[in-house]
Amino acid sequence: DAGVIQSPRHEVTEMGQEVTLRCKPISGHNSLFWYRQTMMRGLELLIYFNNNVPIDDSGMPEDRFSAKMPNASFSTLKIQPSEPRDSAVYFCASTLQDRVGGYTFGSGTRLTVV
Amino acid sequence: AQSVSQHNHHVILSEAASLELGCNYSYGGTVNLFWYVQYPGQHLQLLLKYFSGDPLVKGIKGFEAEFIKSKFSFNLRKPSVQWSDTAEYFCAVNENVAGASKIIFGSGTRLSIRP
16 A cells, blocks of 8 residues: 555745645545644644545634545645745545544645745 | 643653653543654654553554553653654544544654764
8 A cells, every 4th residue: 555645745835826735545544634733833633534524624724724525535735825824744644433543644745835 | 622741842862761751631531542753854653552451552663651541641661762763752642523533642742862
């Protein structure tokens, strides 16, 4: 298994631009999580999906952030418009809900908004 | 809601020293507990987990953790650290919300090992 796949690995964009981060969970996993990691705030859960349905988006910082999971093998996190304070590493993770065995994390997307 | 506290933000040790990183959680019921490690520039990886049974859990790379229910603690230990253990360590607890499960992470402890 290739693990959780995130793209791009690095993204540098100008303030005001739209940014789309992508995630492919492990095949067979039915839960997907988006986290943001910064030095100041640590690891924050933004949103998570169970069977493609958003369960809890209370961690999404503001309306500029949106996430979708159109099918079991793909999710996107979109920021529009982006701001410098959105600069962070964004991790996607997946797991099988019926078996709470911990998450498998992707390698992350390092986003820099200038 | 669950919360996880890691009181040590940065720990500096010499090689071969013993390690103990503290972790306390808030929930008094049945819990699932985890320790994750993040090596520099990498993603989080599962070190060990506790669901039930023996409160002393063995993980990878010589790490272990002890679940003490009366103290709401799940401290991570290693008898002799190596330079390659330099990383950030996250304690985490499972929370069930609306029939689905999510993991809450602590703020992390950065471990630096002097060669």
